[in-house]
Amino acid sequence: MKVHVIGIGLIGGSMVLDIKSLHPEATIYGIDNNESHLAEAIALGVVDQAATFDDLAEADFVIVSVPVDVALIVLPKVLDAVGENTIVFEVGSTKTPICEAIANHPKRRNFIATHPIAGTEFSGPSAAIKNLFQGKTNIICEVEKTTFKLQEKALDLFKSMGMRIRYMDPKSxxxxxxxxxxxxxxxxxxxxxxxxxxxxxxxxxxxxxxxxxxxxxxxxxxxxxxxxxxxxxxxxxxxxxxxxxxxxxxxxxxxxxxxxxxxxxxxxxxxxxxxxxxxxxxx
Amino acid sequence: MKVHVIGIGLIGGSMVLDIKSLHPEATIYGIDNNESHLAEAIALGVVDQAATFDDLAEADFVIVSVPVDVALIVLPKVLDAVGENTIVFEVGSTKTPICEAIANHPKRRNFIATHPIAGTEFSGPSAAIKNLFQGKTNIICEVEKTTFKLQEKALDLFKSMGMRIRYMDPKSxxxxxxxxxxxxxxxxxxxxxxxxxxxxxxxxxxxxxxxxxxxxxxxxxxxxxxxxxxxxxxxxxxxxxxxxxxxxxxxxxxxxxxxxxxxxxxxxxxxxxxxxxxxxxxx
CATH class of the missing domain: 1.10.3660.10 (6-phosphogluconate dehydrogenase C-terminal like domain)
Structure with a gap:
């Protein structure tokens, strides 16, 4: 299993720590504009190795966990790069602008809009902790716009991390x-x-x-x-x-x-x- | 050692729990307008027995831990009743009105104004917990107005509970x-x-x-x-x-x-x- 995390901080980092626990065979690839964050994430064992957008075609999961303004720019590029069987999700605290940004993207069905309601006041790779999502709510928006097969793959992952799923439209x-x-x-x-x-x-x-x-x-x-x-x-x-x-x-x-x-x-x-x-x- | 606590909730209750740990020979007497609180405090072992104001003459310590409006009324009566060697302290979150209420009381020197900065959002005898004051600050106002011997007795008690002492005037x-x-x-x-x-x-x-x-x-x-x-x-x-x-x-x-x-x-x-x-x- 190939998991890419773009933006390795509290949320993205904690997610891949759980994925690695649940799927020890998974390889965790990290992409981060901040070189020192990437190096720190590798040193901490949060990420196995660095990657680039060219590698996304082979990814099973791509987690986009960047500030929400960056997500608007990064997400379309990620979707451009991913393969047919890749599921991409973004984890930010606003959903309407994110969903609008990729509404007409040809690979819209490879994307699932999520907001895991979990976190601490800390940030950066060192803020990543295991089991952050246990018992927490994950809000999924516009679930019907994601390919059923990939939807299921993402939901299985969220549930295996201990999250409750709630469906909601982005504006609500x-x-x-x-x-x-x-x-x-x-x-x-x-x-x-x-x-x-x-x-x-x-x-x-x-x-x-x-x-x-x-x-x-x-x-x-x-x-x-x-x-x-x-x-x-x-x-x-x-x-x-x-x-x-x-x-x-x-x-x-x-x-x-x-x-x-x-x-x-x-x-x-x-x-x-x-x-x-x-x-x-x-x- | 005879310790009286007037108003047995979070602060008063937690104080006497610590006193009982530090001085197992102490007898803890409870006074509370709320009969069910008093019964609950005895059942929980927070207080050894019920008392009345007539018993205060024999007290070593009297802790007044009631809402600050009640303190204004109760404190002068407590001072009327206590003996020469009793030290009385009040633990509320305002200090100017409290200090003014007993400023001219003949037994002013048996009183020390305190504010232990500790607590939780809970109240009542069941909210009392051990070691609540460990590492916390206790603000003492107008220390010079308390008899030196009784001042020392109170400060020794606060320090034995693990509190840091800070001196401040009531208005500050x-x-x-x-x-x-x-x-x-x-x-x-x-x-x-x-x-x-x-x-x-x-x-x-x-x-x-x-x-x-x-x-x-x-x-x-x-x-x-x-x-x-x-x-x-x-x-x-x-x-x-x-x-x-x-x-x-x-x-x-x-x-x-x-x-x-x-x-x-x-x-x-x-x-x-x-x-x-x-x-x-x-x-």
Missing amino acids: HDKHIAYVSHLSHISSFMLGKTVIDKEKVEQDIFDMAGSGFESTVRLAKSSPAMWTPIFKQNKKQVVKGLEEYISNLIHFKELLENDDYDAIFNEMQSVNKIKEILNGMKK | HDKHIAYVSHLSHISSFMLGKTVIDKEKVEQDIFDMAGSGFESTVRLAKSSPAMWTPIFKQNKKQVVKGLEEYISNLIHFKELLENDDYDAIFNEMQSVNKIKEILNGMKK
């Missing part, structure tokens, strides 16, 4: 993910900014911040190179989500300014049901 | 903690609200939300009864922090609306230094 994906992922990142980045701006003497933050602060700003460690194009591609939904979030914060501030503590209590109590929602996520 | 404490704790809670509650309001069909949240969302909304599970009075007592600082946070979010939204992706990249990159700040916290 982008709309929902703006709320449950993209907005969390902006909330976290701007919270980090607010505190850093305020606390010029950083030692005060170190000493007074607890695990709560750490939890809410964890995502502010995320890669700007990865996230800037996500916000760009999902701009409309992200702006809408941000407007609603800002409006809720302003409302909370006004309740506080008006000393309406009963309303503040009720606001928090009604959001407490997030407990059950988060518990549901763990099932 | 309340100002900084608004940013590194209170703001995180509001950010998390309002993010939870925004997503819940949007996603009426909750299954969509379960399936699409990943660990990032979970991390940013974790604090939205917190107790409204505990947090409403904190926001009330620290209103001025919290409103200020919220204004800055909202202003940063609006700025980010405007950058997005204006397609200024270079500025968005730079914003995120400059906040990335939170990595080093968070790593510093772990030391």
Whole structure:
């Protein structure tokens, strides 16, 4: 089995680590614009050897795991290069622009649009970890546009990594993910900014911040190179989500300014049901 | 050794669990308005037996771990009741109103104002866990107002639980903690609200939300009864922090609306230094 990974970071790297565990006979080929990432991935054993686009004709699987702006450019070239039996998938956090970019490609049926909802705030080959996808959701868009045989091959792989499959159209994906992922990142980045701006003497933050602060700003460690194009591609939904979030914060501030503590209590109590929602996520 | 805990939840309960480990001969007495909490704490072995304010005269330590609005009422009564050698401390998330409430009490020197920066999003006696305070910071306010002998007794106890001690005046404490704790809670509650309001069909949240969302909304599970009075007592600082946070979010939204992706990249990159700040916290 020949598996190519284009862009060897957290997601692509973790995927091929699992594939290698599941299929020890597989050869993992790496393609990365960043020479030092490629060398690091080989040194870490994440990838067996370097490859080029000319090698893609022989590939069984091609995983495209690059920032979503790069994916728009790379994906058509990948499809140009692959063979008849190659299945290509991309793993980014926006789906509408990706699906549009290859909608009319002659090899559209060799492609399956996916978004594995898994990750950490780290990036690069050293961020790759085994079993990252166990119990996680993989959202598949426009499944009907992929050749049935290759569809099955991809789904078998995802299931063998422990992923649950959910089908969704790209626009619904982008709309929902703006709320449950993209907005969390902006909330976290701007919270980090607010505190850093305020606390010029950083030692005060170190000493007074607890695990709560750490939890809410964890995502502010995320890669700007990865996230800037996500916000760009999902701009409309992200702006809408941000407007609603800002409006809720302003409302909370006004309740506080008006000393309406009963309303503040009720606001928090009604959001407490997030407990059950988060518990549901763990099932 | 006689240790009384008034309000047996996450913080008070965890404290006495550690005290019992460190001093197996100690008797832990519990006082709680909530009869079922008291019974639960005894059943869980967090507390040895129930007590009343009449018993406080004989106490070595009295831990007041109640919501901060209740603390304002309870603390003077506790000081009225304690003996000459009793050290009383309170563990809430605001310090100015607490210190003011007992500033002129005849037994002010039996009191030490503390804020152990430790906790989880859970509450009640069943939330009590051992070693919660290991490696955490305990902020002590107005240390000079406590009798030296009792000061030493309290500090020895905190250090034996593994806490680092930091001294701060109550106003500075309340100002900084608004940013590194209170703001995180509001950010998390309002993010939870925004997503819940949007996603009426909750299954969509379960399936699409990943660990990032979970991390940013974790604090939205917190107790409204505990947090409403904190926001009330620290209103001025919290409103200020919220204004800055909202202003940063609006700025980010405007950058997005204006397609200024270079500025968005730079914003995120400059906040990335939170990595080093968070790593510093772990030391």
